[in-house]
Each structure stands twice: as C-alpha cells, then as structure tokens.
Amino acid sequence: MSVIARDLWKGQSFHKPQNQHAVTGKSLVDACVTMALTVIAVAPTAPASRYVDLGGSIVVAAYLIVNGIITIRSRNTETISKASG
Numbered sequence: 001m002s003v004i005a006r007d008l009w010k011g012q013s014f015h016k017p018q019n020q021h022a023v024t025g026k027s028l029v030d031a032c033v034t035m036a037l038t039v040i041a042v043a044p045t046a047p048a049s050r051y052v053d054l055g056g057s058i059v060v061a062a063y064l065i066v067n068g069i070i071t072i073r074s075r076n077t078e079t080i081s082k083a084s085g
Helices: 003-010 020-042 047-084
Strands: none
Touching: 020 047
C-alpha cells in the first residue's frame, strides 16, 4: 500500500513534498502497480493479464530510469557548482 493511501486510510495528513512532480510520478506508478496486481489476482489466466502486467512493468521501469537520470544530473550539477565555487 502506498504511503499516501495508508495515511489517507488512517486519517492522517501527509507533509507537502518539496517536489510535486515526484509525488505525481509515484502516484502514477502506484496506480499502475495496483491495477496490474488487481487484474492478476482477479483473473490470473485471462489473456489480458499478461499485457496488463507488461504495461505496469514498463511504467515502473520508465519511472525508475527517469528518476535515476534526474538524480545523476542533480548530483553532477552539485559537484560542478562545488568545484567552480
């Protein structure tokens, strides 16, 4: 269960994140994973479950790749600014 869903379920508020894009991306990934797991749990032998699982895997992989690139670029920017400053 995602952190946001857990906090909403418990009636707790969560802190406003510094990066709203990260939360939007994570929410999209959480929704895709939840949908894929639900389809696979409900109809594991259905022909569509293979494609739903593949689609969810692609979304998660893309999210991880994009966030990895963002992390590397931000660390490179910090390193360059420290070296020149």
